[in-house]
Amino acid sequence: MAQGILEEVLMNTALVEDLAEVAKDEALLQGVVMRTRETPNSSELVTYTPLTLFPTSVPKAVFLQALAVQTHYNTLVDRISQDSDFLKEALASTIEVDDFTARLFRIYQQILKEGRSQSIVLGLNRSDYMLDQRDDGTSSLKQIEINTIAACFGGLSSRTPDVHRHVLKVAGRLEESQHILDNNPAAGLAQGIAKAWELYGSERLDFITFIKGIYIAFVAVFFSDGLEVAVVYFRTGFMPQNYTTEQSWDVRLMMECSRAVKCPDISTHLAGTKKVQQVLARPGVLEKFFPDQPQAVELIRATFAGLYTLDMGPEGDKTVAMALAEPDRFVLKPQREGGGNNIYGSEICQVLEAVKDSTERTAYILMDKIHPAPVHNYLLRRDAPLKMSTCLSELGVFGAYVRRGEDMVMNECVGHLLRTKSSEHSDGGVAAGVAVLDNPLLI
Numbered sequence: 001m002a003q004g005i006l007e008e009v010l011m012n013t014a015l016v017e018d019l020a021e022v023a024k025d026e027a028l029l030q031g032v033v034m035r036t037r038e039t040p041n042s043s044e045l046v047t048y049t050p051l052t053l054f055p056t057s058v059p060k061a062v063f064l065q066a067l068a069v070q071t072h073y074n075t076l077v078d079r080i081s082q083d084s085d086f087l088k089e090a091l092a093s094t095i096e097v098d099d100f101t102a103r104l105f106r107i108y109q110q111i112l113k114e115g116r117s118q119s120i121v122l123g124l125n126r127s128d129y130m131l132d133q134r135d136d137g138t139s140s141l142k143q144i145e146i147n148t149i150a151a152c153f154g155g156l157s158s159r160t161p162d163v164h165r166h167v168l169k170v171a172g173r174l175e176e177s178q179h180i181l182d183n184n185p186a187a188g189l190a191q192g193i194a195k196a197w198e199l200y201g202s203e204r205l206d207f208i209t210f211i212k213g214i215y216i217a218f219v220a221v222f223f224s225d226g227l228e229v230a231v232v233y234f235r236t237g238f239m240p241q242n243y244t245t246e247q248s249w250d251v252r253l254m255m256e257c258s259r260a261v262k263c264p265d266i267s268t269h270l271a272g273t274k275k276v277q278q279v280l281a282r283p284g285v286l287e288k289f290f291p292d293q294p295q296a297v298e299l300i301r302a303t304f305a306g307l308y309t310l311d312m313g314p315e316g317d318k319t320v321a322m323a324l325a326e327p328d329r330f331v332l333k334p335q336r337e338g339g340g341n342n343i344y345g346s347e348i349c350q351v352l353e354a355v356k357d358s359t360e361r362t363a364y365i366l367m368d369k370i371h372p373a374p375v376h377n378y379l380l381r382r383d384a385p386l387k388m389s390t391c392l393s394e395l396g397v398f399g400a401y402v403r404r405g406e407d408m409v410m411n412e413c414v415g416h417l418l419r420t421k422s423s424e425h426s427d428g429g430v431a432a433g434v435a436v437l438d439n440p441l442l443i
């Protein structure tokens with residue numbers, strides 16, 4: 001367990017206390033802020049966004065590998081979104097038992113029947129990884145999931161490098177402070193949106209982005225007479241709770257049928273499901289999407305952890321037996337997004353014992369559990385006592401692409417995000433109140 005070069009600073013309690021105040025102050029100065037839990041809708045009061053006191057060491061080779069594979073992931077998501085036979089087959093067992101995915105799929109089917117309303121596609125995604133620790137001490141990049149809808153923290157992660165640089169400078173670690181990379185996903189994501197808007201082709205149009213929620217979109221669309229929307233960016237819509245009424249579903253369908261560029265469109269949303277991730281890991285599937293690019297296949301596949309089907313049949317039965325025998329080796333995942341849904345350890349046995357003989361089990365996939373090397377750090381969170389924690393990190397890489405018809409007019413890796421949480425928590429991101437913002441310190 002080592003933070004490497006910063007271990008000495010981490011152990012100096014008096015210095016750490018001072019630095020924690022410096023970090024919070026700098027976070028406020030840099031705009032690393034959020035509204036408070038007590039007054040979530042008020043702009044009168046903000047606090048700093050939870051973040052680590054120190055950046056976390058990340059091996060340079062693995063970091064560069066994550067950046068290098070991103071444009072291939074963009075291409076992969078985009079190709080999946082255009083392959084209706086693949087999506088139908090991949091999700092067939094899931095939609096039988098998972099109502100939420102089934103509803104999304106129904107919208108997709110309607111679009112397939114009526115034809116797509118827009119040939120411009122805008123994809124803004126974030127591929128998340130953990131670094132699996134090998135026996136020899138080196139680490140290997142393993143994808144946790146890809147988020148094709150509402151992939152967040154592009155804005156805040158553009159502002160956090162200066163906070164950690166400042167902390168390290170005050171700590172007298174000037175050299176390390178210079179190793180913190182610039183990061184500006186917000187600019188790249190905005191470029192994608194602007195490109196889609198430009199291709200849509202009219203300066204007359206209202207450029208509506210960051211519509212806060214489906215219901216607000218509903219209001220915006222229905223109560224703005226004559227308003228034509230060029231780009232709809234979904235900040236929400238990925239959880240069942242986001243669709244509070246039947247009307248919410250009508251609105252999603254209406255937006256999908258509209259001429260606006262949707263980010264994501266329904267097929268790209270479905271391409272980001274965990275079931276699709278599991279199907280992609282089957283032999284020969286990536287090759288189908290990259291028939292002439294063995295190198296792209298190799299780069300993508302190298303990031304896959306073991307993923308296993310729970311479909312009915314002998315292969316799914318084998319998965320059940322394997323998980324029941326050694327539950328600590330795996331994570332059981334339902335088709336949900338937003339954190340806090342995964343199942344670990346002995347609970348895997350409870351859940352599987354209950355569903356193993358019915359099609360209900362096909363609502364889940366099984367995945368190898370990734371074991372990153374734990375490191376020490378301090379997690380700065382409002383009103384939380386300052387204490388050293390044993391932490392695990394998750395690296396996200398942002399991708400942006402725009403396609404018009406057959407032409408990929410933009411395909412880029414636009415930045416990164418490092419999130420760190422205490423190793424006591426097996427699940428949950430920043431929005432869920434578990435992880436905090438961080439920066440990689442390349443070594």
Ligand code: ADP
Pocket residue numbers: 128130144145305331333336337338339340341342367368369370371394426427428429
């Ligand atoms: P969600 O869509 O809810 O974000 P994820 O697949 O990202 O679902 O899982 C949520 C969290 O659970 C991750 O941020 C990570 O901390 C943990 N997790 C997910 N898969 C694994 C895995 N295979 N090994 C270890 N931890 C995992």
Ligand code: MG
Pocket residue numbers: 128144145338339429
């Ligand atoms: Mg996630």
